[in-house]
């Protein structure tokens with residue numbers, strides 16, 4: 154480990170847009186209760202809580218305040234990007250979100266309703282880490298992911314294999330804390346998964362989220378009472394050295410703080426809070442002790458006891474709070490009047506957290522395996538040198554380097570020269586003979602730069618020094634056939650690489666048909682490769698939306714936080730356990746014919762569903778984003794091809810004769826090529842992440858549609874039965890007023906019409922009743938024809 158340095162925990166505040174949480178009654182006057190002094194102060198005017206109370210003013214300073222309009226991207230850039238930089242430098246980092254239930258913790262950490270722009274800091278961090286790791290050529294990096302949930306002092310592995318015989322959280326493997334001999338704590342039974350690319354990483358995140366949601370709905374435990382911790386482990390090894398850095402980035406989405414906050418604010422002893430959510434209660438205690446410690450002289454700080462061990466969560470966060478970790482906190486703030494006192498509490502808590510000082514250091518060490526490898530190589534070189542010295546002066550003449558040795562020396566010389574003038578790197582080739590060859594190569598380079606090239610005297614001519622084909626490679630002169638073959642092979646390899654990138658990005662656009670829809674009746678694998686239905690995303694414009702009146706009210710309500718635009722673009726989130734809320738189409742407006750199983754009806758009912766689906770606009774916008782990314786990737790790929798061709802031409806020109814202008818242009822082309830390549834690599838990651846999001850949305854769309862369809866069907870069946878029974882009663886009522894004979898005749902006719910659905914039904918003489926009776930028969934016949942056992946949907 155390197156030298157330790159102090160790190161004050163950074164605190165950020167974020168105001169949730171008033172009205173964005175459908176569970177909390179929207180108010181138009183929210184802006185009267187708070188204001189933000191950009192960039193880092195919030196003033197809260199909390200309304201009186203009792204008749205004897207008066208309005209209470211509070212002013213809080215953060216490291217940065219995000220207002221209600223702040224987009225996820227900005228939150229990521231300010232709150233999370235520095236943590237990513239820290240982690241890649243080898244520091245540990247933690248970001249934790251604190252606030253009452255519904256204040257926007259999960260929205261900030263994980264994201265909104267699945268739309269790409271609304272993804273939270275966790276998926277963005279994974280993307281950025283991959284981009285940065287890919288760019289960094291000095292370090293080789295690997296990533297592992299683990300995800301756990303803490304509920305009532307028990308830990309569960311959200312990425313563990315669920316047991317078959319139990320449900321919800323209890324089906325997931327339990328995680329226990331264990332002390333090792335050095336007193337360090339370990340999470341026993343918590344799985345870690347290697348993520349080789351962004352798709353793997355996002356898959357783990359979504360699997361964990363899925364388990365989180367399933368657990369909270371199936372067990373009816375409040376997700377607001379559990380904490381979730383996503384840990385990204387990064388291992389970096391320095392190229393050509395035995396140094397390794399092992400760091401981690403934790404994301405902690407804490408349980409809702411309301412109970413702790415309420416009891417605290419009311420001055421009630423925290424016993425109740427202790428029972429309800431002991432870990433948050435102990436978190437407050439830990440923070441208080443740490444804040445107190447931070448105020449003491451350094452020499453006395455060790456005397457302050459920090460009660461980490463009282464709860465599992467504080468034990469796990471021990472490093473993040475007061476230990477070796479660069480921690481940041483996000484206080485989620487709700488500004489509806491009923492939430493303000495909780496928000497005051499969260500801000501108080503944040504202020505205390507902001508006083509805590511951690512001692513952090515880069516987690517760098519020697520990798521024993523690499524160290525052994527290096528020492529063995531050094532030994533070999535030393536033995537060789539001893540041998541050479543023993544053999545005396547004539548040794549170099551007597552010994553010849555093998556082609557492998559020559560290639561190794563060439564590579565080292567290239568890398569030594571490539572480091573530039575300012576770099577103090579050493580040229581370590583391993584033996585005296587190799588050093589001689591290296592010097593010969595370098596002399597040849599110098600001469601060739603002066604247009605006076607000649608091959609090294611004692612060795613075969615240096616094989617091509619152009620070990621990187623394409624514009625990034627040095628100019629080659631007088632190459633042999635073998636060298637040219639090698640060059641061609643490398644060029645082909647580059648071509649193939651670009652080809653892979655290009656075809657990968659073009660798959661994204663092709664896999665998702667735009668507009669219209671197709672139902673794969675055969676059940677074979679559709680375009681998204683997930684089997685079953687293959688739904689296209691009909692592009693929905695805001696004026697074609699189907700919105701019921703309640704939702705329309707909700708959408709047009711002035712949120713009081715200047716979020717009208719947002720509200721217009723957002724449909725209410727579905728209510729958990731109510732599949733009908735997935736779509737704004739009122740099932741009562743549908744008929745049996747709509748739910749018929751023929752292809753045409755299926756297409757049309759799906760289209761109706763999709764138009765009213767709460768995520769339709771987001772999906773359409775994500776798809777548009779994907780198309781945009783795909784098309785810029787294509788543009789970049791063709792720019793790359795052009796640059797490569799230009800560089801080949803320039804090289805050919807240089808082979809015919811030196812020209813400073815051509816040489817200059819070649820240098821520019823090289824630089825442009827490197828830049829374009831990097832951009833294309835970043836676009837690939839963005840593309841994969843977007844495509845992953847859309848794939849997931851598609852599969853959820855399918856499940857959501859099936860859930861909604863079954864529920865809508867039940868509604869229609871129930872209304873069919875109701876109408877039928879009303880029809881019967883009304884028919885009986887009208888029969889009383891007729892003669893007995895006429896009544897018997899009508900009954901006979903009605904029974905006979907049951908037997909034959911096409912037969913003519915007798916009139917009751919009452920038009921409404923006749924219509925109801927007719928509707929009943931029609932519905933019953935439809936139901937028979939599309940019974941669940943035969944229907945496509947069940």
Ligand code: ADP
Pocket residue numbers: 168169170173174175252253254255256257258259260261265266377409485726
């Ligand atoms: P918490 O995790 O703190 O309980 P959530 O993150 O689940 O709260 O947020 C509650 C609701 O408010 C969700 O429907 C969420 O989509 C919405 N919401 C929260 N923050 C924002 C925001 N910044 N912009 C838009 N909607 C938000």
Ligand code: MG
Pocket residue numbers: 255258259260376377406
């Ligand atoms: Mg939450």
